[in-house]
Amino acid sequence: MYPAYLEENIHLVEDKRVRRLIEVIPRLGEDEKEALLRGYHPDYIKSSMRKLKVGINKGDATPVELADLLEGNSRIDPDKIDPSSPDYNVDVLVIGCGGAGASAALLAQENGARVLIATKLRLGDANTVGAQAGTQAADRPNDSPAQHYLDTMGGGHFENIPELVEVLVKDAPSAVKWLEKLGVNWDKAPDGSMHELSGGGTSIRRLHSARDYTGLEEMRVLRDELKNRKIDYIEFAPAIERILDDKGQIAGAILLNLETEELIVVRARAIIMTTGGIGRLHIQDFPTTNHYGATADGLVLAYRAGAKLIFIDTMQYHPTGAVFPLQILGQLVTEKVRTLGAQLVNANGEQFIMPLEPRDIVTSAIIRECRERHLGLKTPHGESGVWLDAPMIDVIRGAGTIARELPAMVRQYRRFDIDITREPILVYPTLHYQNGGIKIDTEGATNVPGLFAAGECTGGVHGRNRLIGNSTLELFVFGRRAGRAAARYAKDVKRGNPTLEHVRHWQKELKHAGLAGERPLSPKILPNYARTTRGHTKLEI
Amino acid sequence: MAEQARLIDIYIMGRRCQVPEGLTILTALEYSGYRMVRGCGCRAGFCGACATIFNFLHDPQLRYDLACQKTVEPDMCLVQIPYFPARKATYDLEKTKADAEKIKTLYPDIVKCFGCNTCTKTCPQELEVMWFMTDALRGDIKAVAEKSFDCVMCGLCAARCPQGLVPYNVALLCRRLYGRYLSPNSAHLDQRIAEIESGKFDAEIEELKKADKKTLRQKYTGRDIEPAHDQAWE
Numbered sequence A: 001m002y003p004a005y006l007e008e009n010i011h012l013v014e015d016k017r018v019r020r021l022i023e024v025i026p027r028l029g030e031d032e033k034e035a036l037l038r039g040y041h042p043d044y045i046k047s048s049m050r051k052l053k054v055g056i057n058k059g060d061a062t063p064v065e066l067a068d069l070l071e072g073n074s075r076i077d078p079d080k081i082d083p084s085s086p087d088y089n090v091d092v093l094v095i096g097c098g099g100a101g102a103s104a105a106l107l108a109q110e111n112g113a114r115v116l117i118a119t120k121l122r123l124g125d126a127n128t129v130g131a132q133a134g135t136q137a138a139d140r141p142n143d144s145p146a147q148h149y150l151d152t153m154g155g156g157h158f159e160n161i162p163e164l165v166e167v168l169v170k171d172a173p174s175a176v177k178w179l180e181k182l183g184v185n186w187d188k189a190p191d192g193s194m195h196e197l198s199g200g201g202t203s204i205r206r207l208h209s210a211r212d213y214t215g216l217e218e219m220r221v222l223r224d225e226l227k228n229r230k231i232d233y234i235e236f237a238p239a240i241e242r243i244l245d246d247k248g249q250i251a252g253a254i255l256l257n258l259e260t261e262e263l264i265v266v267r268a269r270a271i272i273m274t275t276g277g278i279g280r281l282h283i284q285d286f287p288t289t290n291h292y293g294a295t296a297d298g299l300v301l302a303y304r305a306g307a308k309l310i311f312i313d314t315m316q317y318h319p320t321g322a323v324f325p326l327q328i329l330g331q332l333v334t335e336k337v338r339t340l341g342a343q344l345v346n347a348n349g350e351q352f353i354m355p356l357e358p359r360d361i362v363t364s365a366i367i368r369e370c371r372e373r374h375l376g377l378k379t380p381h382g383e384s385g386v387w388l389d390a391p392m393i394d395v396i397r398g399a400g401t402i403a404r405e406l407p408a409m410v411r412q413y414r415r416f417d418i419d420i421t422r423e424p425i426l427v428y429p430t431l432h433y434q435n436g437g438i439k440i441d442t443e444g445a446t447n448v449p450g451l452f453a454a455g456e457c458t459g460g461v462h463g464r465n466r467l468i469g470n471s472t473l474e475l476f477v478f479g480r481r482a483g484r485a486a487a488r489y490a491k492d493v494k495r496g497n498p499t500l501e502h503v504r505h506w507q508k509e510l511k512h513a514g515l516a517g518e519r520p521l522s523p524k525i526l527p528n529y530a531r532t533t534r535g536h537t538k539l540e541i
Numbered sequence B: 001m002a003e004q005a006r007l008i009d010i011y012i013m014g015r016r017c018q019v020p021e022g023l024t025i026l027t028a029l030e031y032s033g034y035r036m037v038r039g040c041g042c043r044a045g046f047c048g049a050c051a052t053i054f055n056f057l058h059d060p061q062l063r064y065d066l067a068c069q070k071t072v073e074p075d076m077c078l079v080q081i082p083y084f085p086a087r088k089a090t091y092d093l094e095k096t097k098a099d100a101e102k103i104k105t106l107y108p109d110i111v112k113c114f115g116c117n118t119c120t121k122t123c124p125q126e127l128e129v130m131w132f133m134t135d136a137l138r139g140d141i142k143a144v145a146e147k148s149f150d151c152v153m154c155g156l157c158a159a160r161c162p163q164g165l166v167p168y169n170v171a172l173l174c175r176r177l178y179g180r181y182l183s184p185n186s187a188h189l190d191q192r193i194a195e196i197e198s199g200k201f202d203a204e205i206e207e208l209k210k211a212d213k214k215t216l217r218q219k220y221t222g223r224d225i226e227p228a229h230d231q232a233w234e
């Protein structure tokens, strides 16, 4: 339920609906977009970034929260661990199990590798389950992979790596088919044609969805398949350090049992990093849509092993995070709401941006509306936001559309006595996605021999801004490629002697740069939201 | 933020804690000093990691919900379920037939359902669990797929079933069978895959890959935009 002063404002929103029904807000020109980004996008706040002082990306700027961890101290003492007596010995170790990890594990096994998955929380507790809107693939007759290519490049400000985008768009239809063969239920018409929607920055409708539970549907099927194929996995066992060999190749990883706090040594011929995103670092104090384990661990581990990172100065702030009620602050209000026809509206009941511009543009426009034009609304807890006029969907598409297409959203708001078929939603940008990450080639290989990566922890495919539906797509495209390539690599590699020398070297480098004492331990593993009561210190037991 | 809010008493595994009203069960646990390891995933109602049981000091009736979605109420007594050992049948989907017999072979126990409806009453997603279990028994795979679609697999139904059934895994089997064998085939998808394999789009993409930024930008701004709204809506 909204407080009275917001209810009052909702009447204004309702009064202007008729006018907004026929109103067309033009798309912005490239120059206008550029100005909007420079003026208001959080990435452009200079003081929020810092240049890295150590490692292969030395000199590159990245948000301070990430910089701290990339320059962090190792959690292990190399003198106390013998990397040559492992607890597990496998061909391919997959680190992290969202959509990318699951796809990679399945394909690595299919290609003859002995596979182990190590994941931080439960199998499938990942950003993937939160994906609501859908997965892109250019499969309708009036669409083409070339069109998908152009949309993706434009969304990424033309800085995407062309070879990666080519693979993304060409593999997309077969990825959708692969999932269906595994039993994913896509939304379809009775004649079998896919029910596809458009999204921010897509020129043609090509989002494949499964109600607004798309990622959940993809993930629960893949997880089930991992279990059917009896692929080994260890839950609550994040990787905290990498093992290399004396030839500089990947030789395994050290895991931490989160419950017993024991270390687990895994020997592996190849590793696939699929650790996902960064949201729980709360860059610039933004709330986030990400799951509990999204703390950039993969970037840290890869970086320390010498892997090159790219586009680490660009984060995606999803334009529509919930700001009311407080219980769901920062949680995603899926782009599908705008895709279906909901408009963004200010305190005067007026639109201020075409709702389906690419995400970074819409985000900047909302920040401008609240910060500069003071046309946002304040919640009782002091957050600002603008209206997302959801009821417009039923006005445009007929009663019942919202209930059918957005059951998760309806359910979520109903818990707080807000009926989104009748009332608008208050939103403000929320930290959503890490556009950059570990640099890979079309097979998911990195510059470190034996280290592969796929999914949100990688960079290049999306350039400086990811389009809706291209991320879940990327998981299946590059996850599968990395799985296949890692299995092949593991067959051929001539192994050296495992060592943790690189950790000693890293610590020396930190000391040399004067950072060792200043930086935290990394990777972060989990955020700490536990309130320490009344300042009492905690006792180690 | 919530410092000014009214404080209420809740009981976490029996221990009394005061927390500001308006928190979710999950944030109330954190407010009380617990750092979550198990029992916390998406924090948004999608992953089912945070299954919770609670009742009230003066009302022993057990209730069930997702800790990340449910707001705390005064005198709530709560505990999370970190893990529940539920059975999952393993099968090769490619060799599995989409019929009633198969479901019964993989989950023979489903015939033991005596219709107590506890599963339905337990489901935090408010799904008609018992009805889709009846559908499963009849072999109506499509009905199970539709009715169970919003399942987040929190496992509460299995934890509460007096007969030890695992509705959420039975439903997953049915949805996978439906997606693989019963949903109508998408001819346009197959056709596009064949076109891509035959190299139909290679030249066009190659040209785009070679284009300089300026040309790309021109093509991008000049591209046609398909209207989002006038789609053939059923």
Ligand SMILES: Cc1cc2nc3c(=O)[nH]c(=O)nc-3n(C[C@H](O)[C@H](O)[C@H](O)COP(=O)(O)OP(=O)(O)OC[C@H]3O[C@@H](n4cnc5c(N)ncnc54)[C@H](O)[C@@H]3O)c2cc1C
Residues within 6 Å of the ligand: A095, A096, A097, A098, A099, A100, A101, A118, A119, A120, A121, A122, A124, A125, A126, A127, A128, A129, A130, A131, A132, A133, A134, A135, A136, A214, A215, A237, A238, A239, A240, A274, A275, A276, A277, A289, A290, A291, A293, A294, A295, A297, A298, A332, A432, A433, A454, A455, A456, A457, A468, A469, A470, A471, A472, A473, A475, A523, A525
């Ligand atoms: C709420 C939400 C909605 C979204 N909606 C869409 C959408 O509609 N369409 C779309 O295309 N994209 C969407 N995205 C983005 C997309 O879902 C994610 O980018 C994508 O799922 C990431 O998949 P992943 O496999 O790379 O990582 P994740 O799915 O996040 O999986 C990473 C895994 O690694 C584990 N892990 C992390 N660190 C370690 C460690 N040190 N050791 C071991 N394991 C570790 C994690 O626990 C997790 O299991 C959405 C994202 C969110 C959060």
Ligand code: FES
Residues within 6 Å of the ligand: B039, B040, B041, B042, B043, B044, B045, B046, B047, B048, B049, B050, B066, B067, B068, B069, B152
């Ligand atoms: S934490 Fe995922 S449903 Fe509650």
